[in-house]
Amino acid sequence: MSEQFSEVDKLRAALFQSIQAHSETSTGHSGDIARIDVLTRIENVILKIIQSLSREEAPVLVLKNRSSWSNVRFDQSLGLLMSSDATITTVRSDCPSSVTKFAQVLKCLLSIYRLVQSDSYATKRDIYYNDPQLFGSQKSVDSIVDDISCMLKVPRRSLHVLATSKGFISGDLCYLEEDGTRVDCNSSSTHEDIVSSAKFVLIIEKDATFQRLMDDEFCTQLYPCIIMTGKGVPDVNSRLMVRKLWDTLHIPVFALVDADPHGIEIMCIYKYGSVSMAFEGASLTIPSIKWLGLWPSDIERFGVARDALIPFTQADEKKMNSLRKRPYSSCQPAWESEMELMMRRKCKAEIQSLESIAPQFLTRAYLPNKLRYGDWI
Amino acid sequence: MTSKLQQVIRLLMVLTRNDYTESKRSSARPDGRGGLLVLRVHSMQAVRRPTYTVAAAGPWCFRMSEEHVQNEATARLSSSIYFCDCPCEEDLQMFSNIFGPLHFVCSFQDDQDKQETEAATATFLQRLSLVNAKVTIVFKVRDKEHSHSQVFRAKNRLSLMDHAISMDSTIFSQTPFTMACLPTCTRMHPVLGERVALLLPSEVMEAGLCGDPSGVPLKRGEGATQLSFLHSLADSPAWAELGQARVRHAESQSGQGSVSCEVEFSVDDEDDTQPQGRRVEPEHTVQQTVMLFLLFEYRDPFHSQLSDVIGTVQIRSEETLERCLDKVLWYNDDKVRSALQSLLKSALRGFLKRNKSQERLQSAMSVILSSVKSIVSSSSSVDFRTACLTTMKVQSSYDLSFPLHQKLQRVINGRFVSRSRCTSEKASETIMSEWNSHEEPENGLPSKRTHEEEEEEEETPSCSKRQCSEFTAGDSYAFESNIWETLDNQMQWSQGSQRELVDMGLAESSTPSLSNTELKKQQVDREWLQEIENLSEWD
Numbered sequence: 001m002s003e004q005f006s007e008v009d010k011l012r013a014a015l016f017q018s019i020q021a022h023s024e025t026s027t028g029h030s031g032d033i034a035r036i037d038v039l040t041r042i043e044n045v046i047l048k049i050i051q052s053l054s055r056e057e058a059p060v061l062v063l064k065n066r067s068s069w070s071n072v073r074f075d076q077s078l079g080l081l082m083s084s085d086a087t088i089t090t091v092r093s094d095c096p097s098s099v100t101k102f103a104q105v106l107k108c109l110l111s112i113y114r115l116v117q118s119d120s121y122a123t124k125r126d127i128y129y130n131d132p133q134l135f136g137s138q139k140s141v142d143s144i145v146d147d148i149s150c151m152l153k154v155p156r157r158s159l160h161v162l163a164t165s166k167g168f169i170s171g172d173l174c175y176l177e178e179d180g181t182r183v184d185c186n187s188s189s190t191h192e193d194i195v196s197s198a199k200f201v202l203i204i205e206k207d208a209t210f211q212r213l214m215d216d217e218f219c220t221q222l223y224p225c226i227i228m229t230g231k232g233v234p235d236v237n238s239r240l241m242v243r244k245l246w247d248t249l250h251i252p253v254f255a256l257v258d259a260d261p262h263g264i265e266i267m268c269i270y271k272y273g274s275v276s277m278a279f280e281g282a283s284l285t286i287p288s289i290k291w292l293g294l295w296p297s298d299i300e301r302f303g304v305a306r307d308a309l310i311p312f313t314q315a316d317e318k319k320m321n322s323l324r325k326r327p328y329s330s331c332q333p334a335w336e337s338e339m340e341l342m343m344r345r346k347c348k349a350e351i352q353s354l355e356s357i358a359p360q361f362l363t364r365a366y367l368p369n370k371l372r373y374g375d376w377i
Numbered sequence: 378m379t380s381k382l383q384q385v386i387r388l389l390m391v392l393t394r395n396d397y398t399e400s401k402r403s404s405a406r407p408d409g410r411g412g413l414l415v416l417r418v419h420s421m422q423a424v425r426r427p428t429y430t431v432a433a434a435g436p437w438c439f440r441m442s443e444e445h446v447q448n449e450a451t452a453r454l455s456s457s458i459y460f461c462d463c464p465c466e467e468d469l470q471m472f473s474n475i476f477g478p479l480h481f482v483c484s485f486q487d488d489q490d491k492q493e494t495e496a497a498t499a500t501f502l503q504r505l506s507l508v509n510a511k512v513t514i515v516f517k518v519r520d521k522e523h524s525h526s527q528v529f530r531a532k533n534r535l536s537l538m539d540h541a542i543s544m545d546s547t548i549f550s551q552t553p554f555t556m557a558c559l560p561t562c563t564r565m566h567p568v569l570g571e572r573v574a575l576l577l578p579s580e581v582m583e584a585g586l587c588g589d590p591s592g593v594p595l596k597r598g599e600g601a602t603q604l605s606f607l608h609s610l611a612d613s614p615a616w617a618e619l620g621q622a623r624v625r626h627a628e629s630q631s632g633q634g635s636v637s638c639e640v641e642f643s644v645d646d647e648d649d650t651q652p653q654g655r656r657v658e659p660e661h662t663v664q665q666t667v668m669l670f671l672l673f674e675y676r677d678p679f680h681s682q683l684s685d686v687i688g689t690v691q692i693r694s695e696e697t698l699e700r701c702l703d704k705v706l707w708y709n710d711d712k713v714r715s716a717l718q719s720l721l722k723s724a725l726r727g728f729l730k731r732n733k734s735q736e737r738l739q740s741a742m743s744v745i746l747s748s749v750k751s752i753v754s755s756s757s758s759v760d761f762r763t764a765c766l767t768t769m770k771v772q773s774s775y776d777l778s779f780p781l782h783q784k785l786q787r788v789i790n791g792r793f794v795s796r797s798r799c800t801s802e803k804a805s806e807t808i809m810s811e812w813n814s815h816e817e818p819e820n821g822l823p824s825k826r827t828h829e830e831e832e833e834e835e836e837t838p839s840c841s842k843r844q845c846s847e848f849t850a851g852d853s854y855a856f857e858s859n860i861w862e863t864l865d866n867q868m869q870w871s872q873g874s875q876r877e878l879v880d881m882g883l884a885e886s887s888t889p890s891l892s893n894t895e896l897k898k899q900q901v902d903r904e905w906l907q908e909i910e911n912l913s914e915w916d
Contacts, residue, residue, distance in 0.1 A: 039756075039758070040758070040761075042752065043752065043756060043758060043761040046749055046752050046753065046761075046765070047761065047764055047765060047768075049749060050749065050753075050765050050768050050769060050781070051768055053769075053781060053784040053785055053788065054768045054769055054770075054784065056784055056787055056788055056791075057788070058788045059745075093741075093745060093785070093788070093789075094738075094788050094789050094791070094792050095792070096733075096734035096735075096737050096738055099737060099738050099741040099742075100737060100740075100741050102741065102745065103740075103741035103742075103744040103745050103748075106744065106745050106748035106749065107744055107748055109748065109752070110748040110751055110752055113752050113755070114755070117755065117757075131744075134744060
């Protein structure tokens, strides 16, 4: 069994050395902001509004533009971060086209203020239902909460606003919840006092693949390990969870995604972060993530049946071109050559295509051999 | 108003229309300008039978010999009209001096000698001038004691359905609902609607509706059926969608020198019912009036080929349409209402947009104020609360609401600054229909024609506040000669400028090899003269 994880252990040792060399702290991100600080920042916003009104000037809110690539910079050790000179959007209170957004932001600020003041928590859905007519849609609330987080320079979790649970986690992991409940993973909530002897964490792109591994008792077969999925594009909680595991356990984190542009992008979000959350980037990224599979070169290497392959669509080409222009694309030459191979062949494959080789090929042969022989990039 | 006069004018319009149609086919379209004189002379004799003379001059009307006019009149008008000579040749002469040779003269005796006939005639002629805005209409009344005249002429025009529609807002200024205390918008902004094909009820078809329209406005005669369809529009629930509350109608009343409409509607000001402090309406509200023109066109391809028959038939057809208009409208109830709704929505687009913006601002305002106040009230930070209260100059957070509300309201109101004048941008065109490609349907009665870009230059960017007509109650020859002098002077300006242009044209043709300097000078002169001609239109 020790041979099974010899390469993984070597990687872990190398990563640990790297951490010490770069003086990464165990909580390499901005820690939670104190509640009083959050309240003060909100009060400053309100005071500015009142001061504007006293001068009979229209109050405005200044929000950083979180959707433009030109507003982010790339740091190899931290991932995507928001630029200090990012472009801004001004939300005016006297303009018919923006006054509704102004009101929505203030309504959210009030909800957050009350939550922080009472040290209670609510989901974004709860905020939406405070005034569905004002907000119009859940998407609107989601965006505004992130805008407020960026505006106040406060992590989202410090606003006491939670996302609805999306990700799953399983494996050799126990943790203690705030109320003292001990959770043995076979939940997504706030977590402390993480205990685990896992050798590695495996991030899985799709829920279907996660369930497949569960059904094939992968965690038992390759005990001790932790597998998790964000069920596609990960939400902040899922990213936070993985980051927490890395910060606490310092064990290798591998990604198992489809050999297609979408899968690669999801893996990049875990590794480097996203444009919209770049303002919190350092606390959500895991730059040490390794790509375990499925590689485009694995298709030929393992003899995946041709009819299991899917031709590229126009959207795939567009996505791939966009990925290749990202600031981090040149950091991983091995990833880049795999992407070039995919582009040349103009076809993609899902993890499920490995079943065309043999049933349970994924869990009985592919993954164990990849881990045994250090076949990751 | 005497029906005989209406018949004669209708005859003139029919003949002119036929001529226009012919010239349109041959691409020789007439200018459309000129004059129309309606002279009413009360007899000096014991039997008081007024005499009417209708005369037309200018390129707008059909050129006919007197004998031909007589023949046409005899053939197409009712036998109850007694033709005679014009009793005031000098008036005809003065008219001709100003507007050019007379193309049409018809004098006849009328048997109605009532004071109100004169007023009704004036109203009719004013209405006629609305849809024949290029023609200067002079109505002159003479009796043994005095005489007086009225001139109906539009300065601003819009071309629609081969008619020049007057766009002078001042003649519409007096309505029963005019609030004299409020400033009125002086511009008329045409918004064109869609063309609606109407079906004719069977009894109207049987009554015989054919030929081409003359362009004489339809008028309900005395005792005619009320236009119940138009009245019913006041109760339409669609007004709510247009942001109008409590629409009511009244019978039109002809104000002095103003145009009477068939039906007039008013809307109550919604803001009066709102609680205090909710209004965002700026301080200086500008009253707006929407004038709705329904233009009817009917064609019967079968009968339109029979030109010999058509004159009499056309006149009869229009009379039939007058009588049956209400029935036709009710028969096409849904279609007409839908078209009106759509048109009014376009016309009120700016108003509705402004209303929506104000609603949005008001709604957001309450959320903003309540959020701010709640945070201040619930804060445990003394410094923060003190700073807020001091800034707003209040003692406690309880007193914060009113000044916050006031300040924010003032900030928002500052975004809506009303203007007493409109901008100089062109009025927006709305729905473009398939008029040009659309075949006239059988029995179809399109109510409005959408206008392409042609002849838009006739729309002027601003509208004079001056009354465009009216010299009333003058009673001396000296005064009335002023009418002709005034008209003469105005016409001489334009004729003079035209003469000079012609002269220059001749000069140009006789000296073909003018130098560049000369050419440039002539160009400048032409432009200067054009400016003067334009000025003369404006007085």
